[in-house]
Amino acid sequence: MARKIRILDQSTVNKIAAGEVVESPSSVIKELLENSIDAGARDIRVLIEKGGTRRITVIDDGCGMSREDVEVAFTRHSTSKIGTIDDLSHLDTLGFRGEALASIAAVSQVELVSREIGSPEGSGTRVIVSAGRMSVLEPVGCPPGTQITVTDLFENVPARKKFLRSVNAESARCIDLVSRIAMVHPEVGIRFEVDGGERLNSPPAATLRDRTASVLGTKTARAMLEVPGKQCGPVGVSGLVSLPWDTRSNSAGITISIHGRIIRNRQIVESIRRGYGSRLMKGRYPLAVLFLEVSKDDLDVNVHPTKDIVKFENEGALLTCVESAVSEVLFSSARKQIRSGKKEGREGRRVPFIDGPVGASRIRMDKAPVQVPLMEGEFRPQETGADPWREVPVVEGFQRLPPALPEDTGSLKMRIIGQLDRSYILCELGCDLLLVDQHAAHERIRLEELKNRFNSSHQGVQELLEPVHLELDPLSLSRLSTMGEGLAQMGFIIEPFGDDCVVLRGLPRFMGRTEAHEVVRDLLMGNESHEGCSPPDAEFEPGDLPLKDRLIALTACRGAIKAHQPLSLREMEDLLSDLLKCEVPLHCAHGRPTMVRLPLSILEKWFRRVL
DSSP states (O other): OOOSOOOOOHHHHHHHHHHHHOSSHHHHHHHHHHHHHHTTOSEEEEEEEGGGTSEEEEEEOSOOOOHHHHHHTTSTTOOSSOSSGGGGGGOOSSOOSSOHHHHHHHTSEEEEEEEOTTSOTTOEEEEEEETTEEEEEEEEOOOSEEEEEEESTTTTOHHHHTTSOOHHHHHHHHHHHHHHHHHHOTTSEEEEEETTEEEEEEOOOSSHHHHHHHHHOHHHHHHSEEEEEEEETTEEEEEEEOOTTSEESSGGGEEEEETTEEEOOHHHHHHHHHHHGGGSOTTOEEOEEEEEEOOGGGEEOTTSTTSOOOEETTHHHHHHHHHHHHHHHHHHHHHHHHHTTOOBOGGGOBOOOOSSSTTOOOOOOOSOOOOOOOSSSOOOOOOOSOOTTTTSOBSSSOOOOOSSOOSOTTSSOEEEEEEETTTEEEEEETTEEEEEEHHHHHHHHHHHHHHHHHHHHTTOEEEEEEEEEEEOOHHHHHHHHHHHHHHHHHTOEEEEOSSSEEEEEEEEGGGOSTTHHHHHHHHHTTOOOOTTOOOSSTTOOGGGSOHHHHHHHHHHHHTSOOTTOOOOHHHHHHHHHHHHTSSSTTBOTTSOBSEEEEOHHHHHHHTTSOO
16 A cells, blocks of 8 residues: 655755745845844845845845855754754844755745955855755855845745735835844944835944934934833833824834844733823824843743744733833823923824823813703603614624615704713713714714815815925835825825935825825825724725825824814714714724614613613
8 A cells, every 4th residue: 555644855845944934025134134143243234126026135244154154054954053952041142043044045046155254355155055956156255244145036936926915015024124123233234225225224323212213213213212221020121112192003113122033922012002001092002112131041932933922931020011111101201291391292282191190080070060952952752663873883783884874864853961081972862872983973074075175176286385394214215105106196295305304395285284294194104093993894904995095084084083072062063963964974984983872772771670
């Protein structure tokens, strides 16, 4: 009988193993950059073409390699970082598995040129490895250090290549990765070029803030608060965090490093958010660059091939320390501003700090509740036969809803009861309780107004009397190069101004001038959700929409009434009246419901009036 179990050939084994380490061009750059940093490099240059799929080149001035080392460098599990399993407990390097070069060479063609520091000129070595096989090994003249060029990534593995993203998306991932590595290694100069254009030029920096300024921009870095160094027993935390109003719609602005290694850890991200307490809007994430200090004996870095997931022996103590460190620096900053009498934040807005412990209530009961008059004449709640509000989502069994209310919306009269948390309008509707999200409602109203204005005057351009300077990080500049033509067609006049800055000189007439520069900044930074307006569909991304729709939705959200904003009775009446005139009144621009209905029957069940 034929044997069913067989031993795979070495080429197949190498390609399978490469799948654990080489997921995309950015993962190749990560491995090569970490090798350069481990080699003691102080100046690194990274160049990519076509998102890294055509070519990736990494040049460093590290210690270099001898001919003997080059000969075995592409053999699996060959490394200079460890000798025995005991070495894993006190690693001082970023790499240690010895899989990077072998895995990369298995799915591409790699050319390596290296010369060891201190060796005579002309004693460098050049090697070419294609699909895991060495074809060239020869002496060559080269400067000290190492240059590695990776071409035609996944060309011999088409099944992997077809799952790569677009060239622009892969370039963006590479820019994001290099920017993060640059921030956690300020002592290393890093330059990054995409298709011949420089996207990052970050010379060695004396401080983390200086390095952050070269990556995120001077204005952003200057506004961030320093975590000077929180020590909780064997655990330490230091770095920079943003003020509560400088946030993003996801955690992409948070970089976490431990012993120079960038890690991914959802629990630590949530600890950072908890440190902001009630200062941070729901669904929003701050900017942060945090360095964690943990005893190497309490850390296991050998749990994932890419080395960006680690395990902690005492994770609870670490999470508590992170939360405490962030909370203390924010609370200390708040007290300084209160003592100095500075009550205003950026652009005249009130600083959303509280003078008290984290989580304390921010609402004062200045007055006793008062009876609010009826919105459309006095009436007593009574049961009715037809229910034109039946399309409004009910608390029990929320489902996707049709886009509009019934035409006969006046058969049930509405009485405004008041505001809850200065965010939700409470209304008595027949025998039911109607809760309206004031931000989502106003966002829907603005969305339809802006669409109508766009359709009638989108060709108009208004030039700004005072041009606005926007400081952008490398990833945002990359998005601008992609969106630039579309923005220009819509009426934006954006001109480059220096390496990391652009000037906004004109914008579409339909937008108006209010916060227009903030809308552009958020669009370029991928920061397209405000006030917790994350779409209910987890698979939905704002980038899936046409640029026009993204811009209108973002403008509508930016200028809408905010949560925790007190409204008068007349303002609430006008808001509800305008909402009911909308074509799609039940959802905001991000798909969230604008209102929810709580039937009296459910209340009676809660209070056990009925069974």
